[in-house]
Amino acid sequence: MNEDPIHRGARWQAFYEEDGGLREVLATLRRAYFDRAADLMPSDTAALLKLGMAAKIVDQIEAHVTHIVNAGKLEQAAQDHADRIARLPEARRRFL
Structure with a gap:
């Protein structure tokens, strides 16, 4: 990866935190999976496992x-x- 980590982190943070951004999308998906799981019967283990894995x-x-x-x-x-x-005088940098 050749991209600057500072720039990449700032870009992803903006995408994640914007209104209607990734945070809200992921929260909506997670909530939908758990709502579906709540509607299932406890004996439907295969569907519960799939929804748990999706979450x-x-x-x-x-x-x-x-x-x-x-x-x-x-x-x-x-x-x-x-x-x-780097802004410190040379004499002070020697002791760091």
Whole structure:
């Protein structure tokens, strides 16, 4: 992946948090899966397993997006820290 992690994280965060964005889509899907599961009988284990797996996949997608956003924030914090160190006088940088 050649893309800048800061730019990628910011882009995914905007897409995730916008009104009607990915967060709302994933929450709607998750809620729909659990609503369907609530309508099933306890003996319908095959359908319950499928809906449980679908909800788990939604969770994994959300975790992946969150990971991308957090990686961008972490990279930005590391870059900010390096910039602060670079602005220090040489004499002070030797002790870091």
